[in-house]
Amino acid sequence: MGRRSVPNLSRAVLGGLVGVVVGALPTWGQVPPDAAALVNGTPIPRKALEEIVLGIAAVRGEAEREARRKEWEQSALESLVDFELLYQEAKRVGVAVDGEDVEKELQRTQKKFGEQSAWQRALAERGWTLDDVRNDTERALVVQRFLETIVWREVQVDPREVEEFYDKNRDQFHHPDQLRLRHTVVPVLGGTKRAWSEAERKATAIRRGWLARGVDREGLSSTGDSDSGMDLGWVARGDLDPPVENIVFALAPGQVSEPLRREDGIHLFFVTARRPAGVIPLDEARPKIEAVLRKRERQRLRDALLSRLRQQAEIVFP
Secondary structure, three states, X not given: OOOOOOOOOOHHHHHHOOOOOOOOOOOOOOOOOOXXXXXXXXXXXXXXXXXXXXXXXXXXXXXXXXXXXXXXXXXXXXXXXXXXXXXXXXXXXXXXXXXXXXXXXXXXXXXXXXXXXXXXXHHHHHOOOHHHHHHHHHHHHHHHHHHHHHHOOOOOOOHHHHHHHHHHOHHHHEEOOEEEEEEEEEEOOOOOHHHHHHHHHHHHHHHHHHXXXXXXXXXXXXXXXXXXXXXXXXXXOXXXXXXXXXXXXXXXXOOEOOOEEEOOEEEEEEEEEEEOOEEOOHHHHHHHHHHHHHHHHHHHHHHHHHHHHHHHOOEEOO
């Protein structure tokens, strides 16, 4: 229902993790012209640094590019050095990934670009080869596996920490008036008048079924078949597209919207519960707090490891 994002063409974010292509090793300590730094003798290609800056500029706007270029370059270089240190440490302790895993991740990356022609065009525009991206993907997966299976393996969240966080930050858990929604869409294939009529017929049947079943004691639709839709959880004004928001916030619990025609098909929204503004209870807030505390501890462990690796490494800048 929301806007679809366009895949970022920067290699720095391809696959969601920073990766760099390692060229031939130069003489130790001598930074070649096409490198931004050496990390234990391994060059960080200047091209990788430039691609990250281009990616940042695409998000922040060209107007900021010249004013903040040095800041962006420094931040990008630090990230690339950190990644290289993590990759080298991962390889040192024997972390590896299967070629099959690399190919699966590569396929997921290609799908983000839609048609094969768009993928090929992106490669050509950046001067990449498929082997370049495959190499980046392998390195990114190695680092991720190293972090997940070794560095973060013992990370756990103490329930007492969750409760303490909740008590100290209770103001963060206030919520506005909210609805709990169940949603489904009947897709329209081909876009013909007949296809739309068939989708509307099916959506009307689903709506009748939802209304007949109603809501259960917990405020969730008591469904279990293929037409049960998806529970969107609690939503507030501003979380949905305005046309949808105007419709659902006019409904009471147990009511279902009339079939709503959108670009991709016929949508239905079932209001399964409503709650006035208040404070989210601890049990509901617990998963989010655990995620915050887990992320915080992972960042601490990663930073501590990088601090040690930097002290032990030979990092040379031009």
